Amino acid sequence: METSGTSFRSDIFETYLSVKFELLKHLKRRRLLIVAALAIVVPLIFYVKVPSTAVLFADEVLTFFNILIIISAAMFAGDAISSEFERKTHLILFPTPQRRGTIFAGKYLAAVLATFLVVLLYYVILTLQTAQLFGWGEIPRELGKSFLVSLIYALAAVSVMYFFSAALKRTVSSTIVGFLSLIMVLPIISFILQRVNQEPWFIVTYSANLITDVFGVSGNPFNPGGHQPPIAEFTPKFGLGIAVMIAYTVVFLVSGMLIASRRED
Amino acid sequence: MVEYAIRTENLVKMYGNKFTALDGVSLQIKKGEVVGYVGPNGAGKTTTIKVLTGLSRPSSGHAYVNGIDVVARPREALRSIGALIEVPGVYEYLTPREMLTYFGRVYRMSSKDIGRRLKESLELVKLSDWEHKKIGTFSTGMLRRLTIAKAILHKPDNLILDEPVLGLDPKGIRDVRELIRQFRSEGMTVFLSSHLLGEVAEVCNTVIFLNKGKVISSDSIENIGRSIEQRVVNVKFLKPLSAEQTDKLKAIELVKNVDLRDSTARLGYDGKPESSVQILKRLVSANFDVVSYNVESTGLEDYYVSVMGEEKKEG
Numbered sequence: 226m227e228t229s230g231t232s233f234r235s236d237i238f239e240t241y242l243s244v245k246f247e248l249l250k251h252l253k254r255r256r257l258l259i260v261a262a263l264a265i266v267v268p269l270i271f272y273v274k275v276p277s278t279a280v281l282f283a284d285e286v287l288t289f290f291n292i293l294i295i296i297s298a299a300m301f302a303g304d305a306i307s308s309e310f311e312r313k314t315h316l317i318l319f320p321t322p323q324r325r326g327t328i329f330a331g332k333y334l335a336a337v338l339a340t341f342l343v344v345l346l347y348y349v350i351l352t353l354q355t356a357q358l359f360g361w362g363e364i365p366r367e368l369g370k371s372f373l374v375s376l377i378y379a380l381a382a383v384s385v386m387y388f389f390s391a392a393l394k395r396t397v398s399s400t401i402v403g404f405l406s407l408i409m410v411l412p413i414i415s416f417i418l419q420r421v422n423q424e425p426w427f428i429v430t431y432s433a434n435l436i437t438d439v440f441g442v443s444g445n446p447f448n449p450g451g452h453q454p455p456i457a458e459f460t461p462k463f464g465l466g467i468a469v470m471i472a473y474t475v476v477f478l479v480s481g482m483l484i485a486s487r488r489e490d
Numbered sequence: 491m492v493e494y495a496i497r498t499e500n501l502v503k504m505y506g507n508k509f510t511a512l513d514g515v516s517l518q519i520k521k522g523e524v525v526g527y528v529g530p531n532g533a534g535k536t537t538t539i540k541v542l543t544g545l546s547r548p549s550s551g552h553a554y555v556n557g558i559d560v561v562a563r564p565r566e567a568l569r570s571i572g573a574l575i576e577v578p579g580v581y582e583y584l585t586p587r588e589m590l591t592y593f594g595r596v597y598r599m600s601s602k603d604i605g606r607r608l609k610e611s612l613e614l615v616k617l618s619d620w621e622h623k624k625i626g627t628f629s630t631g632m633l634r635r636l637t638i639a640k641a642i643l644h645k646p647d648n649l650i651l652d653e654p655v656l657g658l659d660p661k662g663i664r665d666v667r668e669l670i671r672q673f674r675s676e677g678m679t680v681f682l683s684s685h686l687l688g689e690v691a692e693v694c695n696t697v698i699f700l701n702k703g704k705v706i707s708s709d710s711i712e713n714i715g716r717s718i719e720q721r722v723v724n725v726k727f728l729k730p731l732s733a734e735q736t737d738k739l740k741a742i743e744l745v746k747n748v749d750l751r752d753s754t755a756r757l758g759y760d761g762k763p764e765s766s767v768q769i770l771k772r773l774v775s776a777n778f779d780v781v782s783y784n785v786e787s788t789g790l791e792d793y794y795v796s797v798m799g800e801e802k803k804e805g
Contacts, residue, residue: 235565239596246592253583316578317640320543321596322569489546 239323243331244338247305251339256300260339263293264346268354279355279363284442286351287371291433294379295407297343302336302386303400306485311396329485333387333478340379348372367439374435374467381429381470382407384477391485424459429473431459432466439463493557495521495648495679496542501551503537503703511537512548513703519681519696521647524674526690527683528794529700535683536576538700539652542681543573555648569597572641573650577634577657582626586612586636589625590643597644604643611639614669631662638669648679655689667693687790697790699797707797714793721761722786723769727753728779735778742772756786 251257271286306329309315319325348368355364389403390396407430415425425431438460461469496519503512512534519525527535540546541553544564553560558567581589587608594604612618615635620628628636634654641649651670655663670693673680684690690697697714699707709717730753731739739755740748744765747758759765770783 232565242592242595249588249592250581250583253581253588313577313579314581316545316575317580317593317637319545320568320571320573320575321593322565322598323596324565 236324236327239327240331240334242323243328244335247332247335248339251301251335257339257342260293260297260300260343261346263296264343265350267293268347268350271354275358279359280365280367280440281442282355282358283351283365283368283371284437284440286354287375287437290347290375290436291378291430292408293343293347294340294375294382294433295404297340298336298379298382298386298407299400299404301339302333302383302390303403304390304396305332305336305387306390306481306488307393307399308390308396310394310488325486326482329391329482333383333481336383336387337380340383341376344372344375344379348375365440367441370439371436374433374439374470377467377470377474378429378433378436381473381477384474384481385429388477388481388484391481391488419459426461426465427469429469432461432469435461435463435466493521494518494554495523495556496650496681497554497557498538498542499552499554501538501541501553502549503534503541503546504549510703512541512551514551515700515703515705517698517705519679521679522677523696524670524680524694525682526694526697527681527700528685528687528690528697530685530798533700534703535700536652537703539573539575539650539681539683542650543571543575544568545575569644570647571650572644572646572648573652574634574637574641574654575650575652577653578637580625580628580633580636582624584625585622586617586625586639587621589636590640593640593643599644607643607645611643614642614672615639616665631658631665634658634662635665638666642673646678648681649673650681650683652683653685654682655684655686663689687794691790699794701798714790717793721759723757723759723766724782724784724786725755725757725773725778725780726782727755728781729753731755731778738776739773739778742769742776744769744772753781 248257267289268286271282276282276285304311309318318328348371352364352368355368385407386400386403389406390399393399393402411428411430415428415431418425418428496517498515498517501512501515502510504510515534515538517538527538529535537546541548542555542560544560544567547561555567556570560567590608590611591604594608599607608621609618612621615638617632617635617639620632625633625636634657638651638654641651654670655666658666667689670680670682674693680693682690682694691711694711696708696710698705731750736748736750739745739750739757744759745757746760749756749758757769759769766785770780773780773783
C-alpha cells in the first residue's frame with residue numbers, strides 16, 4: 226500500500242516522465258524546431274534598419290516578441306489535453322498506473338519549458354546582435370528585466386492556452402480560441418477601455434507591454450497582440466503587471482487542471 | 491476464500507439523470523479465466539471496462555482488480571492490468587520503440603526489462619521489423635497489434651480487451667484470436683468484450699451476457715454448449731443408403747426417428763451422451779460406412795438470441 230511519502234515520490238517521477246514524453250512529442254512533430262527557428266530568424270529581420278542606440282534596437286526587436294510567445298504557447302499547450310481526447314490516445318495513456326494529475330502537470334511543464342527555450346533563444350540572439358552592432362558594453366541593463374517579464378508572460382500565456390485545451394473538445398477550437406483570446410480579444414478589450422480613459426491593468430496582454438516598457442522608450446508604431454496606446458498614454462506598472470501575469474497563470478492553470486482531471490469521454 | 495482477478499459489486503454508472511449505462515453490474519472473474527463479455531451495442535460493455543481501467547468513475551458500486559479498489563487506489567490496481575479499449579489512437583509521429591519505452595517507464599520497468607519485453611512483445615504481435623518505423627505508416631491491423639503489444643508489455647496478470655478485432659480483416663482476426671489463446675495458455679486472466687459470438691466461443695471458458703446495463707446470464711462455455719445441444723445426431727455415410735440399410739438404421743432401438751437425405755441422416759434420440767455413443771457403436775457394428783458423426787447443436791448465436799429475447803419479454 227502506498228504511503229504519502231511514496232505517493233509524492235511517484236507523483237514527481239510520473240510528472241518527470243510526462244514532461245520527457247511531451248518534449249519528445251514536440252520534437253518529433255517538429256513543433257519545437259519550427260518555433261525555435263522563428264526565435265532565431267525573427268530577430269535577424271531587424272538588421273534591415275538598425276536604430277542609433279542599443280536600447281532602441283532591443284526595444285524594436287522585442288516589439289513583436291509577445292506574438293512569438295503566444296504562438297509558442299499555442300503550439301505547445303493549445304491542444305495538449307484536447308488532442309488526447311479527440312485522437313483517442315487517452316485510451317492508451319490513462320489506463321496506466323499513474324495519476325492523471327501528473328500526466329496533465331507534465332504536459333503543462335513541458336509546454337512551459339518549450340516556451341522558455343524559445344524565450345531564451347530569442348534573447349540570446351538579441352544579445353549577440355546588440356553586442357555585434359554596438360559592443361558588449363552597450364547591452365542594455367534592462368534586458369535582464371525584460372527577459373524575466375517575458376518568462377512570466379510565457380507562463381501566463383501557456384496557462385491560458387492550457388485552460389482552453391482542457392475546457393474545449395476539439396483541438397482546432399481549443400487552439401484557435403486560446404490564440405485569438407491572447408492575440409485579439411484581450412487587446413481589443415484593452416483598446417476599448419483606454420478609449421474610455423480606463424487603464425486596463427487587469428488585462429494580461431496589457432501587462433505584457435512591460436517586455437518593452439522596461440527600456441523606458443515609448444512609441445512603438447505597431448503592436449498587435451499586445452497593446453497599442455491609441456488615446457490615453459497608459460503604461461503598466463511593473464509590480465502590478467507582474468502580479469496580473471502571475472494571477473492569470475495560477476487561475477487558468479488551476480482551472481485547467483481541475484477541468485482536465487474531471488473530464489471523461 | 492477465492493481471490494478474484496476482477497470483481498465488481500453493484501456497479502452503477504449514470505450519465506446525468508437520464509441514462510443509466512450500468513445498472514448494478516456484479517462480476518466475479520477468477521484468476522486464469524478467459525471470460526467473454528457479450529452484449530449488443532450500448533449494453534454497457536465498454537462502460538464496465540472504462541470503470542475497471544480507471545477511465546470512468548462509477549456513480550456507485552465498486553470495482554476491484556486483484557482485490558484492489560480501482561477508484562480508491564487506481565495506481566496500484568492498474569499496475570496489474572493491460573488494456574485495449576475500443577479503437578485507441580496512437581502517437582503516429584513516434585516509433586513503436588519510442589512509444590513502448592515511455593509506457594515501460596510508466597510501469598516502472600528497468601531499461602533492461604524494457605529492451606527485452608519490447609522485443610518480445612513486438613515479436614509476439616509480428617511487428618519486430620517495424621520497431622523503428624513511424625507508427626503513422628501502419629495499417630489498421632498493425633495498429634491494433636501494436637496496441638496489444640503495449641497492453642502486454644509489462645506482462646500483466648489481467649488483460650482487458652474491448653472489441654479487439656473490430657475493423658480487422660479475417661487474417662487480422664485470426665492473428666488476434668491466436669494471441670488470446672496464447673495468453674490463456676500462459677495463465678493470464680483475459681476479460682474479452684465482444685459482440686462477435688464466434689470469437690468468444692472459440693477462446694473463452696466463460697461467457698457473461700449483458701443487456702441494458704444488467705448482467706442477464708453467466709455460464710461456462712461447456713454448460714452453455716450442453717444446454718444448446720439438440721436431441722439429434724447428424725451422420726454422414728460414404729454412399730446413399732439402400733432400402734435394406736435404411737430399415738436397419740430405423741431398427742436401432744435408441745433411434746426415435748430418421749430423416750434421410752442422400753447420404754446424410756438426422757437421427758432423433760433421447761439426447762443422453764451415453765445413447766449417442768451406443769448409436770455410433772451400433773452403426774459401426776452393423777457395417778455402416780460412417781464418414782462423420784456429430785451431435786447437432788444450435789450456435790451460441792441462437793443461445794444469445796434466446797437469452798436476449800427473454801430479457802426483452804421481461805422488459
